[in-house]
Amino acid sequence: MTNVVSHSPVLLREAVDAVVTDPSGVYVDGTFGRGGHSKEILARLNPTGRLIAIDRDPDAADAAKMQSDPRLTFVKTRMSDLGRVLDAMNLEQVDGMLFDLGVSSPQLGTPARGFSFQRDGPLDMRMDPTTGISVADWLSNVDEASLREVIRDYGEERFAKQIAAKIVAARCIKPIVSTAELSSVVAKAVRTRERRQHAATRTFQALRIFINQELEEVALMLPVAAKRIRPGGRLVVISFHSLEDRIVKRFIQGQALAQVPRNLPLRAREMPRPSFRMRGRGVRPRQDEVDNNPRARSALMRVAERCVDSPGDGIVVNHGVE
Numbered sequence: 001m002t003n004v005v006s007h008s009p010v011l012l013r014e015a016v017d018a019v020v021t022d023p024s025g026v027y028v029d030g031t032f033g034r035g036g037h038s039k040e041i042l043a044r045l046n047p048t049g050r051l052i053a054i055d056r057d058p059d060a061a062d063a064a065k066m067q068s069d070p071r072l073t074f075v076k077t078r079m080s081d082l083g084r085v086l087d088a089m090n091l092e093q094v095d096g097m098l099f100d101l102g103v104s105s106p107q108l109g110t111p112a113r114g115f116s117f118q119r120d121g122p123l124d125m126r127m128d129p130t131t132g133i134s135v136a137d138w139l140s141n142v143d144e145a146s147l148r149e150v151i152r153d154y155g156e157e158r159f160a161k162q163i164a165a166k167i168v169a170a171r172c173i174k175p176i177v178s179t180a181e182l183s184s185v186v187a188k189a190v191r192t193r194e195r196r197q198h199a200a201t202r203t204f205q206a207l208r209i210f211i212n213q214e215l216e217e218v219a220l221m222l223p224v225a226a227k228r229i230r231p232g233g234r235l236v237v238i239s240f241h242s243l244e245d246r247i248v249k250r251f252i253q254g255q256a257l258a259q260v261p262r263n264l265p266l267r268a269r270e271m272p273r274p275s276f277r278m279r280g281r282g283v284r285p286r287q288d289e290v291d292n293n294p295r296a297r298s299a300l301m302r303v304a305e306r307c308v309d310s311p312g313d314g315i316v317v318n319h320g321v322e
């Protein structure tokens with residue numbers, strides 16, 4: 001499956017500046033996409049540096065095959081498989097990891113992938129169409145209450161009840177198999193919408209997140225990533241909606257708190273140390289980036305650094321996170 005839609009990496013310089021701390025280091029790009037961030041990471045590494053890239057999308061795997069850089073190793077898998085990927089390479093820890101979450105422009109812009117309400121295509125939405133079930137298949141069987149919950153919880157959609165009812169009514173007449181069909185059913189149920197937002201935006205987002213288990217994937221990946229970054233190394237995550245960012249922010253904040261045992265008298269130097277510190281607040285793209293790449297408008301990047309476990313290491317926890 002090939003396509004010609006390109007992808008502009010979001011927060012490119014900011015993310016790569018944050019993640020690469022040693023030009024001879026080993027790094028992970030957990031969401032290769034079309035390799036925009038990977039290319040920039042490789043540009044910062046010297047000949048002994050190494051980059052392990054992961055993506056679950058077969059089109060991303062095809063794009064990675066076009067790269068001839070011997071320092072790059074691509075693995076087509078889920079990000080939650082990170083631990084096994086590193087084990088297979090005998091890598092206990094790496095120097096930094098980057099995750100640029102969500103969907104790529106080629107996924108959204110290729111009608112055959114079925115992500116878009118703007119271009120008609122088969123209603124699929126799987127990042128890896130070789131596993132799991134398509135949205136069309138799921139919609140053909142799901143009960144109305146479960147459908148309502150998915151649309152409400154993952155789309156933060158206030159018309160979830162009405163949309164679920166319309167979908168269930170429509171599928172009794174004819175199965176919903178294309179993105180245009182779903183979009184028109186949803187439009188009939190949504191009475192008002194924020195300016196410049198399509199009636200189906202939130203429903204499509206919800207179904208995409210659900211069918212790809214996107215939030216579960218992030219929640220499974222984070223503790224593995226945290227364990228496998230060396231002291232001083234960085235974890236960089238770019239999210240595109242508040243549900244994702246909440247998971248990332250809470251995880252980092254949890255890691256930034258020392259787990260102090262209750263009722264144990266401890267001297268200051270015996271106090272357990274936090275394992276990560278948040279580096280600054282969440283970073284948003286500058287206006288000129290958003291002007292050139294509207295997909296960047298909802299991006300939010302968080303950076304955490306693994307604490308160096310030595311006495312006297314200054315622990316700076318920034319509690320002013322957005």
Ligand SMILES: C[S@@+](CC[C@H](N)C(=O)[O-])C[C@H]1O[C@@H](n2cnc3c(N)ncnc32)[C@H](O)[C@@H]1O
Binds near residue numbers: 103214
């Ligand atoms: C925003 S794009 C990344 C773009 C990339 N940084 C670039 O510059 O080209 C997100 C990518 O992550 C992949 N992805 C999302 N969730 C994933 C998961 N759980 N496991 C593996 N890949 C995932 C998608 O297939 C998509 O290609």
